[in-house]
Amino acid sequence: MKNNQRIYLDFNATAPLLPRARAAMIEALAEVGNASSVHAEGRNARKLVEQARTRFAGILQCDARQVSFTSGATEAAHHVLTPHLRASGHDIRVSRLYVSATEHPCILAGGRFDPDQITILPVDRNGVLDMDALEKALSIHDRSAGAAMVAVQLANNETGVIQPVQEISAIVHRHNGFLVVDAVQGLGKLPLSLADLGADFAFFSSHKIGGPQGVGVLVSANAGVMPVPLLRGGGQENYQRSGTENVAAIAGFAAALENLPSAADLAKIAGIRDSIEAQMRTISLEAGNNIGEPVIFGASAPRLGNTSCFALDGIRAETALIAFDLAGIALSSGSACSSGKVKKSHVLDAMGVEDTLARSALRVSIGRDTDEIQTGRFLSVWKDMVERLA
Secondary structure (H helix, E strand, O other): OOOOOOEEOEOOOOOOOOHHHHHHHHHHHOOOOOOOOOOHHHHHHHHHHHHHHHHHHHHHOOOHHHEEEEOOHHHHHHHHOOOEEEEOOEEEEEEEEEEEOOOOHHHHOOOOOOHHHEEEEOEOOOOOEOHHHHHHHHHOOOHHHOEEEEEEEOEOOOOOEEOOHHHHHHHHHHOOOEEEEEOOOOOOOOOOOHHHHOOOEEEEEHHHOOOOOOOEEEEEOOOOEEEOOOOOOOOOOOOOOOOOOOHHHHHHHHHHHOOOOOHHHHHHHHHHHHHHHHHHHHHHHHOOOOOOOOEEOOOOOOEOOOEEEEEOOOOOHHHHHHHHHHOOEEOEEOOOOOOOOOOOOHHHHHOOOOHHHHOOOEEEEOOOOOOHHHHHHHHHHHHHHHHHHO
16 A cells, blocks of 8 residues: 555545446446336336345344335435334334434434434443433333334444343333334444344434445334324335436445355454554553553444444544544544534533544544555554554
8 A cells, every 4th residue: 555545544425436336337337228118118127126135034034024225324214213103004103212322413413203202311431321220211111102112233333332232122112112223333333133133113224334424224124013204205115215216326226235255254354453453552551651552332232343433532632633634534523413413422421421522533444455454554543643642
């Protein structure tokens, strides 16, 4: 790698578009037909959509009829987080939504629930949902008003902390509730099946695995139980999501699914992440002057192998991000902020992290192509910052 080549360490924000996904999109764009048309051109477009649906269903080990395409995870969340479900033509009333305090903003917004119908559940210092609080909340839930819905991330986008979704599922279903799992960060980073998630509904996003932005998936564990549609119109996606399908993006998503990391790839990625954290500690301790070690958030809980969220008191995130960017390295602060500004992380706040430390939080999230040359350049910039602090 040349020294002037930029290094990308922000895979949790979006993964670089894979060449095979780009090629599949270009090929799909050459198709003329609307996937809802009955002529040969329309059938060709429909074939691409259904092949992608079948491929995704194979990965999740579910029926293709349980898979609906959306414009992304935010739409899927808004679709499924609703007080109104339908089962075999009958309405199911959901009276309250329970979410953990560290959820992605698209979950915290509550979808189609009114704000007074949403309960925020606490997490522990590692960001893991408080199971006792969940049990207590559901035990006093008024079932006569409607069922409970619980929404949790499989893995947090900032810290990489993995929630015990099977344990959560057991609690939710014991109280006859519905479980929604935001599995966006898990696809391509963890072994996944719909059964293992224990979810009634789960959603995913293409651009986290090297597919195009602007396409996602909502999966239902039971094709007979679905949310009342968010978008009404032509009845596409089995009447779940009206609107002409984005065939090119869906084809690109399907191509990316063919290139998911292997177990060996994931182990290698985790090893690189662990090495980064170990060397950061060594650099900080060797700097002297009581600099201390960087804090690794969620380090005592199971984490995604590609993610490290850390802070060293005295190095502000804004300053560090600029320094890394000027050195040709892209990473992010601890907060996922749509405005592009660095803000205090609600995730770290919920974990009880002090404000000063939280405002120093940085996140490195790596991919299969991240190598020691790239991490070496990252560590070199980190060393310069630590030594200036010392």
